[in-house]
Amino acid sequence: MLLYREEIDGLRALAIVPVILYHAGFTTFCAGGYVGVDIFFVISGYLITSLIETENNHGTFSLVCFYERRCRRILPALFTILFVSSIFAYYWMLPEQLKEFGQSLISVISISSNIFFWFKDDGYFSQLTELNPLVHTWSLAVEEQFYLIFPLLYYCFSNKRNFLITLLVCFTVLSFFLAQWGGNLQSIPHGRFQIFSQHTYASFYLPAGRVWELLIGAFAAFYLRDNDSVEKPIYKHRQFLPFLGLILIIVAVVYLDHRYIPPFPNFYTLIPICGAALIILFGDKNTLIGRLLSARFLRWTGLISYSAYLWHQPLLAFVRLRSQESPTFSTILIVISAIPLLSAISYFLIEQPFRNKQRFSQRIIFCAAGVVTIFTLMLAIFLIRTADNRSMIMNNAGDSYLPDLGKYGNWKYVVRAFDDRANSKNTFSNATIKSKKRIVLIGDSFAQDFYNMVIEGKHLLKYEICVFYVSARCQIYIGPEDRLSLIEARHRPTCTNKYDIKYALPLVRQANIIILAGYWQEWSAQRLPSTLKLLNLTEQQQMFVIGPKNFGKVNPALYVNKSIEYRLKQYQNSPTEVVKINQLLEKTIDKSIFVNIQKMVCKGRNETCSLFTRDGKLISHDGLHLTKNGARHIGNIIFKNKPLNRL
Incomplete structure (x- = not known):
């Protein structure tokens, strides 16, 4: 024994x-x-x-x-x-x-x-x-x-x-x-x-x-x-x-x-x-x-x-x-x-x-x-x-909440259009050389959200768009410091020789408009002016920086079988982290190129965010990323306001 x-x-x-x-x-x-x-x-x-x-x-x-x-x-x-x-x-x-x-x-x-x-x-x-x-x-x-x-x-x-x-x-x-x-x-x-x-x-x-x-x-x-x-x-x-x-x-x-x-x-x-x-x-x-x-x-x-x-x-x-x-x-x-x-x-x-x-x-x-x-x-x-x-019962019940959530309220929806674009077209065509209607969108899942806003709201139809993915773990950065030393140790293997904006520079040189969108961390936000400077853009090129967004923790299960009236009453304050990063970006880069989504969508002193659109559609399935209805809703807001209304 x-x-x-x-x-x-x-x-x-x-x-x-x-x-x-x-x-x-x-x-x-x-x-x-x-x-x-x-x-x-x-x-x-x-x-x-x-x-x-x-x-x-x-x-x-x-x-x-x-x-x-x-x-x-x-x-x-x-x-x-x-x-x-x-x-x-x-x-x-x-x-x-x-x-x-x-x-x-x-x-x-x-x-x-x-x-x-x-x-x-x-x-x-x-x-x-x-x-x-x-x-x-x-x-x-x-x-x-x-x-x-x-x-x-x-x-x-x-x-x-x-x-x-x-x-x-x-x-x-x-x-x-x-x-x-x-x-x-x-x-x-x-x-x-x-x-x-x-x-x-x-x-x-x-x-x-x-x-x-x-x-x-x-x-x-x-x-x-x-x-x-x-x-x-x-x-x-x-x-x-x-x-x-x-x-x-x-x-x-x-x-x-x-x-x-x-x-x-x-x-x-x-x-x-x-x-x-x-x-x-x-x-x-x-x-x-x-x-x-x-x-x-x-x-x-x-x-x-x-x-x-x-x-x-x-x-x-x-x-x-x-x-x-x-x-x-x-x-x-x-x-x-x-x-x-x-x-x-x-x-x-x-x-x-x-x-x-x-x-x-x-x-x-x-x-x-x-x-x-x-x-x-x-x-x-x-x-x-x-x-x-x-799922079938909900589909036939007249309330599209669950069907919409199942089809367009998950990470698969977030990445689908962006990835399809990246896989099918990673260079600009000759047709847009003279029209100067070329956009390169660079960033992480927030860039994927931005691309969904463009698609769902049918914005920027006159432009040819190329996309380049940079994982949020790796961040968008160009500068004299060792990039890997700034990245969290657990993410360095992912970012080694990968997810680096330097590989997007050929697209940047050909584009007329460059859009950077990401879940910015404090270190990358502080160094963003240096990154923008080292991109060496010409005077004819335009730059836009999309700030991070966060609507707080969202639990979609709580709103099943709830009335539109109930859903419209659901609000949450903006998390302090996202407010802090957006304020940092406002201080470090020109306001004429910065898009503060959080401030545009979440109103009041505490930047209170509605979790649903006016017709009772869920905006974000996890508090960070957008559903299809959320992409259409927020896209309509940001493209009607400065600075993106110039496009």
Whole structure:
């Protein structure tokens, strides 16, 4: 039987608490709370390997029994959360959201949710994490995929232990290399590396960039078996090493802000991984750190950590889905306070009973797992069909709110026309040389919004327009400073040799009118005069700069089946950040070329923004980007006012 170590449950507590706080939004003092998942990977690798090693030594190791224990451990609480989440999803989600939820259910029961969310992640990772109740199951999928493969490898090579360890070392090195490739190494500006480049989100979600973390835990188990370190006398280094491990974990949780480091996982992931490994290897109950982690409160938190992990994301996601604005501090505190209670109930009433072999035999466990899996599949299909039916009903009900939202109120609509233009025509034709009616539009998704304003309102019909995309992560900048040094570290791989306005200069030279539109950051806004100067425009060329816009947090689900009168009463104040950037742009560049959309659309002292047009059409689906009706509405406003009315 595997020796129970109380301090491991304490280590689980150190993993789960930062994860919950991070997802709840307490990032000021818990900027790297997401590393708790990496600590869990190390713990899982250690415990699974220790269990297999112990059973193998006693000649009792069985693949069937191993998978039985995993079913008892993982499935009961997981299925409970899936069913509870499905109830709230059925009543609270929009059709498109409900359909995606049903698809995510299928991915969970097929042990592929990490693959599903990798495909679904469009780059707005924070929004995905906040609003999807099941996005956290990606890490369970990684562990389950590890559980499927690792025991088989062990079973096949248990009599060739040295070969097995050598093989695992190779897998670890390769996995760490792939993780690093998705992080730091992707930014190496050499074309020859790009042929092997691994996508950042692939490194994050898929086992290729994560299995090394689980195998570090496995190597800790191998080491402890061969050296029996837990039972050895206490020397000074035995006290120091687990203390160092605790410091490494604290440093990672407090300082590994994803905004300032390359995409995770990467070299920095070694900090929490090594911290967890040092505690596992040397932090037994005879050490100070071991006794600290064995404290009753930490052990209790560790015991319910699996249920706490399962509960926290659905609770936070559904609260955010039902909130018109970001949930208040008190609301988030109530949710966090509910997590331990729900987790304790799950632990005693769901987790513990199903681990009792006297109550539930192996046959019952496997049969129940199969039946409930089929039921979950049927439930997922039902939710997807329900979402489709609701869309059809809304289409026939006379209220175009949901149909419009489904077709023209999402990021796909925002990018479609702009991307089609960029792909079909990236040079000017000879027909507009003499007429001097050439426009080049440069920028990010706000430039895509601007292009939609032109299309929907049929503005600038006499002009030939070319477009060039510069990601908001990279910003529009020309100047003496190193551009990458000004960009957030996590975005540098994306911006290396890409999304740079310098590649648009040939179009700028041919254009008569240059329009820059973007979600300007403070650093790029401050340097915009320098950027404009270095474009070296002629006196005949005209320049326009489109300021950022932000209508606050918008939750489209709150306005389903609401009257036009109700919708017309929905207003929000402009966020202070966008007002600040617009004021900065007004100070730094000529007012004759600056278009302050926020001030034109949002009126009054506080720049209060209406969320709907006069005929009750939603302007923005997320507070930042425009729907089709919003593009037409705002386009009509800005093209009737200075300075764009000159065009």
